[in-house]
Amino acid sequence: MTFARTTLRSLGPFWLAAGLVLAHAKGGEGVGFVSGLAHPVSGLDHVLAMIAVGLWGAQLRAPAVWLLPVTFPMVMALGGMLGLMGVHLPGVEIGIAASAIVLGLAVLLEARPPLGVAAALVGCFAVFHGHAHGTELPPGANGLLYSIGFVVSTGLLHGSGVAMGLVHRWPAGRSALRVAGACVAVAGVVFLWRAFA
Amino acid sequence: MRWSVLPVSVAALLVAAPGAQAHLMNSGFGPFYDGLAHPFVVAEDLIPVVALGLLAGLGGARRGRWMLFGLTLSWAVGMAVGSVVLGPAAPDWWTGGGAIVLGALVAADRRLPLGVVAGLAAVVGGTHGFGNGRELAGATGGALAMAGIVCALFALSSLLAGHVTSLKSSGARLVVRVAGSWVAAIGLLMLGWALR
Numbered sequence: 001m002t003f004a005r006t007t008l009r010s011l012g013p014f015w016l017a018a019g020l021v022l023a024h025a026k027g028g029e030g031v032g033f034v035s036g037l038a039h040p041v042s043g044l045d046h047v048l049a050m051i052a053v054g055l056w057g058a059q060l061r062a063p064a065v066w067l068l069p070v071t072f073p074m075v076m077a078l079g080g081m082l083g084l085m086g087v088h089l090p091g092v093e094i095g096i097a098a099s100a101i102v103l104g105l106a107v108l109l110e111a112r113p114p115l116g117v118a119a120a121l122v123g124c125f126a127v128f129h130g131h132a133h134g135t136e137l138p139p140g141a142n143g144l145l146y147s148i149g150f151v152v153s154t155g156l157l158h159g160s161g162v163a164m165g166l167v168h169r170w171p172a173g174r175s176a177l178r179v180a181g182a183c184v185a186v187a188g189v190v191f192l193w194r195a196f197a
Numbered sequence: 198m199r200w201s202v203l204p205v206s207v208a209a210l211l212v213a214a215p216g217a218q219a220h221l222m223n224s225g226f227g228p229f230y231d232g233l234a235h236p237f238v239v240a241e242d243l244i245p246v247v248a249l250g251l252l253a254g255l256g257g258a259r260r261g262r263w264m265l266f267g268l269t270l271s272w273a274v275g276m277a278v279g280s281v282v283l284g285p286a287a288p289d290w291w292t293g294g295g296a297i298v299l300g301a302l303v304a305a306d307r308r309l310p311l312g313v314v315a316g317l318a319a320v321v322g323g324t325h326g327f328g329n330g331r332e333l334a335g336a337t338g339g340a341l342a343m344a345g346i347v348c349a350l351f352a353l354s355s356l357l358a359g360h361v362t363s364l365k366s367s368g369a370r371l372v373v374r375v376a377g378s379w380v381a382a383i384g385l386l387m388l389g390w391a392l393r
Binding site: 035066069070073074076077078080081082084086091097134143145146147148150151152154155 | 222240241244253289292304323371374375378379381382383385386388389392
């Protein structure tokens with residue numbers, strides 16, 4: 001109750017400010033933030049890969065549980081920057097599909113590579129996801145607000161994965177996570193098939 | 198559980214900034230309140246202030262105090278100078294580059310020397326304040342709006358830095374570092390937009 005009360009107290013002024021601003025916001029600005037927020041959740045391939053990062057981090061525990069979700073958005077933003085600048089990156093769709101397969105398998109097998117290897121693997125795949133987001137920006141959207149929505153949404157997806165991964169502490173939860181990893185990997189194979197089709 | 202409010206508040210600050218507007222928003226309450234609302238609704242100004250608050254808070258109370266007074270004072274001076282001196286606006290990459298540096302410093306959680314924290318606050322405050330001053334030059338009630346901006350910055354910075362300073366558990370500090378990585382990621386994308 002205390003948490004809820006304090007949270008509501010903290011949020012109050014900001015919701016008020018948001019309401020005032022929305023009354024004056026131009027269409028492009030609203031579109032920018034909402035587009036950025038919606039983009040990472042608009043494709044199942046992105047969603048599954050990002051949740052898998054959180055699941056894997058939860059399996060690996062500290063410090064991977066926070067290092068992987070920190071690595072992914074930062075490197076993804078780098079990929080997004082390359083996409084915005086028009087730098088061509090070959091095989092983006094294949095890279096995204098491969099990320100779902102590899103991360104799904106990592107969760108399925110409860111792989112425990114060295115922390116640096118896990119972070120590098122996640123970072124490599126993040127470049128593909130970021131590049132796809134950067135090049136798929138809707139015309140007229142406000143860049144800064146798109147970027148904010150995009151990063152917040154990605155971070156929340158990782159957080160969802162970590163939260164789901166908390167079931168890892170129970171034997172049944174561990175099995176459920178491995179099944180979830182298998183599902184992500186199978187979905188990745190489907191995405192790969194589509195990328196080549 | 199009190200520390201859990203911090204990420205919620207930071208996220209709310211970011212979400213509550215839907216419009217990056219070159220000019221002051223019209224709150225309907227007059228220029229002082231327009232200025233008071235300004236840092237909360239202009240994401241270009243909000244992001245570096247949030248990042249500095251997190252950075253100074255992680256460094257402890259002394260750094261927090263220096264950041265607080267350094268930022269608001271330099272912002273005020275920058276606005277005063279910008280409103281009377283004709284000068285070029287900060288380049289487009291400035292906000293993005295600043296967010297990358299500040300966000301990365303928060304994510305790294307390294308205890309910076311006092312002078313570096315104060316210097317960062319002065320640079321951020323001076324440049325962003327100068328930009329605000331340019332926009333407000335000649336505007337009706339410009340001085341009141343500037344006073345409102347300074348008050349809002351002082352309140353926002355002190356709340357953020359004070360809250361982060363009070364965090365004791367390593368888990369809570371990790372949440373702040375994650376927020377820093379988000380700021381850096383936003384900065385990278387902003388840089389991409391500037392270089393597009």
